[in-house]
Amino acid sequence: MQIVLFLTALLVLALPLGAALAQDADRGAALYTEHCATCHGLDGRGDGPMAGVLMIKPVNLTELAAANGGSFPLERVVKRIDGRDPLVSHGSPMPVYGQFFGFDAEAALEGEVPTVQPVADLVAHLKxxxxxx
Known part of the structure; x- marks a missing residue:
């Protein structure tokens, strides 16, 4: 039994940090459909059914990297989703699901930009x- 634990520990230590804190794009797609598609549209193009009533038109999420010189703007996206970089587009801060996606320093995953698991999954889908x- 001790040899199994030892080998498991070695395997975990050998994995890069990003692999240990895996993002789940499929789970992110489900979160997107549930929380984001109403404004950003099912395909992320900014044409959701609520887009017409918002003070600021939802951004085309499929063009985030293209609008940033070909590089996905990870920190900006994470902070916009979790509320650390709020956007008032409909009379209240974006996202309206702040309790779900809100940044929680105690629950934050380590990585390039600390965040919570639902945000990491959603960002994986957006990528x-x-x-x-």
Missing amino acids: EIQRAE
């Missing part, structure tokens, strides 16, 4: 839907 330039 997948980026259109090629």
Whole structure:
């Protein structure tokens, strides 16, 4: 039994940090559909059914990297989702699901930009839907 624990510990230590804190793009896609598609549209193009009533038109999420010189703006996206970089587009801060996506320093995952698991999963989905330039 001790040898199994030892080998498991070695395997975990050998993994890069990003692999240990895996993002789940499929879970992120489900979160996106539930929490974001109403404004940003099912395909992320900013054409959701609520887009027309917002003070600021929702951004086309498939063009985040293209609008940032081909590099996905990770920190800006994470902080916009978790509320550390708020956007008032409908009379209240974006996101309206702040309790779910809100930044919690105690629950934050370590990484390039500390965040909570639902945000990490959602960002993984957003990275997948980026259109090629």
